[in-house]
Amino acid sequence: MALHTWWLYVTAVFVISATPGPNMLHVMVQSIQHGPRRALASMAGLMTANLIYLVASALGLGALLKASPGLYDALRYAGVAYLLWLGIKAWRAPMGGGEGAAVPVARRSLRVLYATGLGTGLSNPKLIVFAAALLPQFIDVGRPFVPQLGVLVATFMVIEAFWFGVYATGGRSLARWLAPANRQRLFNRVTGALFIGFGAALLGSRI
Known part of the structure; x- marks a missing residue:
C-alpha cells in the first residue's frame, strides 16, 4: 500500500468517524453520567465491537451477509431492538425534584459499562x-495482504479512539450545563x- x-x-x-452516530452519542452520554475516566470502559467496549466487525469483514463475513439477506436482517433486527431499548431507557431516566438538581446516576461497574x-x-x-x-479499495493486491490489513485496522482504531476522546471531552463540558433537572430532562429526551432515530434508520436500511 502506497503512502498516498x-x-x-x-x-x-x-471524516466518517467524526459523523455523529450511536457510538459517539453513547460515549458522550457515558462521559456526562459517569465522567470521562469511567467512560473509558464504554469506549473499550465500542472499540472491541469495531475490532470484531473489522476482522469479521476481512474474514469474509461481509460477503456472506451480502449473499444471505436473511442473516443480515436477523442481525439488523437485533441491533434495532437494542438501540430502541437504549432510547427508551434514556427517555425514561429518573429525575430529581425540589432543589432543581438532577438525581446522581447510579455508579455502574466498569464491567457493565464495557458490556453496554x-x-x-x-x-x-x-x-x-x-x-x-x-477496505479492499486501499489494499494493493501485489503486496502481502495481512500487513496491509493490520495497518488499515490499526489506523481505523486510532482515529476512532481520537473521536471518542473528543466526544467524551464534550460530554464533560456538558455535564456542568446539565446540572439543573429541567436541562437534564431535556437532554434525556433528546438522547x-x-x-x-438511529434504530429506525437501521430498520429502514438495506445492504
Whole structure:
C-alpha cells in the first residue's frame, strides 16, 4: 500500500468517524453520567465491537451477509431492538425534584459499562458490510495482504479512539450545563429520541 493511498484512507475514515452516530452519542452520554475516566470502559467496549466487525469483514463475513439477506436482517433486527431499548431507557431516566438538581446516576461497574459499550457497538451490523466495501479499495493486491490489513485496522482504531476522546471531552463540558433537572430532562429526551432515530434508520436500511 502506497503512502498516498494510506493518506486517502486516513482522510476518509477521519471524516466518517467524526459523523455523529450511536457510538459517539453513547460515549458522550457515558462521559456526562459517569465522567470521562469511567467512560473509558464504554469506549473499550465500542472499540472491541469495531475490532470484531473489522476482522469479521476481512474474514469474509461481509460477503456472506451480502449473499444471505436473511442473516443480515436477523442481525439488523437485533441491533434495532437494542438501540430502541437504549432510547427508551434514556427517555425514561429518573429525575430529581425540589432543589432543581438532577438525581446522581447510579455508579455502574466498569464491567457493565464495557458490556453496554460492546452491545452498542455490535448493534450496527452495517459496519461489516461497510468495511467489506471500503477496505479492499486501499489494499494493493501485489503486496502481502495481512500487513496491509493490520495497518488499515490499526489506523481505523486510532482515529476512532481520537473521536471518542473528543466526544467524551464534550460530554464533560456538558455535564456542568446539565446540572439543573429541567436541562437534564431535556437532554434525556433528546438522547432517547436520537437512539430511537438511529434504530429506525437501521430498520429502514438495506445492504
